[in-house]
């Protein structure tokens with residue numbers, strides 16, 4: 001039995017950074033994101049009689065830490081379905097892996113969806129979100145289309161994402177790619193270092209709780225200006241918490257900061273644009289769909305050597321075969 005699923009990356013507007021439980025991936029903060037319509041990952045899971053799970057990513061066999069994360073999702077699906085067979089997993093990414101473009105979110109959302117189907121587990125979206133979370137925290141949000149909120153929770157059952165309705169202007173995310181290089185420090189390592197060594201981590205956690213509620217209210221009101229301003233605050237506070245780690249974690253480059261500056265200038269010219277950045281130097285700019293072309297023009301005039309990709313709100317994870 002083979003099942004194939006596709007999922008898309010999501011970009012957090014209110015960031016997840018730091019865990020309270022490393023094994024179950026229970027986050028220290030809730031988060032809120034937009035699932036995009038670009039860079040999907042497609043994953044097939046075949047139940048097999050093999051002695052071990054086999055995982056292939058973009059044509060190469062996966063071993064070590066990354067295959068352990070795949071196995072933790074498969075183990076959870078086996079546990080919930082009461083089955084013991086192994087699986088063959090074949091995954092194809094369309095985004096540069098590990099460059100801060102959320103490839104793991106799409107990958108683990110697709111894996112959870114395909115694996116549950118292959119093992120005959122009837123899982124609703126909340127359960128799929130919890131299963132995807134075991135592979136990568138941010139994957140809990142890519143189960144859902146458009147805007148989603150991951151409630152931090154306190155245990156496996158209470159830590160899941162859910163969709164939020166958005167009745168504001170149609171949203172776009174301009175992705176400014178300044179580097180597609182694999183990051184030097186994985187987000188998992190960087191998060192742990194921030195939790196363990198940054199004196200700013202406690203302030204990050206405390207301020208995130210308030211910001212998440214403010215952002216959820218602004219989403220319910222369709223208020224892009226407030227969502228956007230909070231998006232920038234969340235990103236910069238998250239990076240500030242990493243700057244305080246020992247040794248410091250610095251994903252933002254000079255080009256990233258130039259993009260943040262340019263976005264601020266676009267705003268003073270009346271374009272609703274708000275910058276965010278994740279575990280890498282690439283910058284994502286939240287804006288109205290009907291202003292995305294102006295945002296690209298404004299950014300590329302100042303930073304011509306970045307690549308720009310316009311994304312819109314995209315679909316949730318779904319099965320693509322029968």
Ligand code: 2P0
Nearest residue numbers: 012015016136137138187188278279
């Ligand atoms: C996010 N990031 O909310 C944050 C913002 C990066 C910066 O979630 O350890 O791959 O697998 O749970 O989800 C990237 O980290 O980390 C991430 P794990 P994940 O999107």
